[in-house]
Amino acid sequence: MRVFVTATAGAAALALSAGALSAQEVDRTGWPSSFTVGTASQGGTFFVYGSGWANLVAEELGITGAGEVTGGPMQNMALVHTGDLAFGLTTLGPAQESLQGTNPIAPGLEMNNVCAMFPMYQTPFHLAALASEGITSLSEIPDGTVIGFGPAGSSADTYFPAMLEELGVSFERRNGGWDDLGGQMQDGLIDAIGFAAGVPIPTVSQLEVQTDISIVGFTDEELATVTENFPVAEYTVSADTYRTLQEDMTSVAMWNFAIANCDLPESFVYEATRIAMEDNARMVNIHSSAVETLPEHWDKNNVLKWHPGAARWFNENGGASIPDDMIHGG
Known part of the structure; x- marks a missing residue:
């Protein structure tokens, strides 16, 4: 199931033009040729939200991407940690359990190769x-x-x-x-x-x-x-x-956050974060819950370390002050 975002022709043309310009200027070293976003079951908000965001990223950056049906936050933590998925959606409660090694999918495994990208909604x-x-x-x-x-x-x-x-x-x-x-x-x-x-x-x-x-x-x-x-x-x-x-x-x-495998290139995660955060109206068109997908909620994450690419976007553009010790590799 694909989720299409509607917009006026003029707005869409401007967005595509800006996206194409940005895509040409960024360093794409190490970028994957395709990506997948772990969501949850069909009929839930994660599936609609994640699939819509995946489509936005794919269209603006010119690479193949889509949402994938999964078991939800716990499984997404496991699949992003192992690199089977580039991105995923999770809730901070399951994220905390996964870091502590109490995720029921892989008991004892501390899933510390998962990084925060951006706040979604409660x-x-x-x-x-x-x-x-x-x-x-x-x-x-x-x-x-x-x-x-x-x-x-x-x-x-x-x-x-x-x-x-x-x-x-x-x-x-x-x-x-x-x-x-x-x-x-x-x-x-x-x-x-x-x-x-x-x-x-x-x-x-x-x-x-x-x-x-x-x-x-x-x-x-x-x-x-x-x-x-x-x-x-x-x-x-x-x-x-x-x-x-x-x-x-x-x-x-509970708050939900988009997550990324920590090994993904900084510039790729920066761009994927930018696309979600720079134009809230596009995200709200995907699902009304995205009204809370705002830069000001960066401070709701007190569990996961940030991906360097996401942290750079928030510190440069989102009014954030993410400390080095909360950034992966910092």
Whole structure:
């Protein structure tokens, strides 16, 4: 599936002209002839965002690039670390676990050849359930409720079940791609889905058109419990995010960052970072969550060392002051 970014003819011509000029001027020594961005399952925000950004980079730099369906943040950390993928998308919680050697994909392996590129957006956690289930809060989910948590190893699968267990919820766990889980819920095979993705989540938007659902956030008491025990912060899902919501909803969230294999050439990563950060409107055209893909959020990364190419862009153009000890090889 390709994601095309629309623009006016004049704007597109200017962007392509500027991109072509930039591409001619930069040193391409050591650049790959193609690249792949690790995303997540189809139907999720990572897939839409990552595929769209890959297309932008490929078109502007004149090399082949695309998004790839993966298991999400944990698997992307592993694949970027080994160099099987040039770029990927991850969440800072899974990134921290991967650096510490507790990534379930490769226990004991410290994935320290993964570098930060740029801030993407915050990932809110929320639950979508069939309206017939009558679920109004997380802590009141009936025992035995069958809940899908996305692909195994995803941010949702890693943290949402643990949050529910901390809240005293007893449930049956399922895994799968977001589109697949959405179909299962619509068919009554599962009762709810615990999402962790940039909003609006395509699968949720599709579900609320096709069937009656409820979207469940966190009560004040639940919020206090999970923020005390997990690497998340309070987040508000605006009422206009989904047609099902009647008012703003309290949630929790983690920051997502684009990542690169640390061995990639500095100039290549600089250009790929520039393309994502210099024109936010293009990124928002890919997915509305990119409204947070702004240079000012560089300081949200307190986990990964920066790729030298990305750090150079932020220090020169993004108003950042990334210290040498937070830059790979520095």
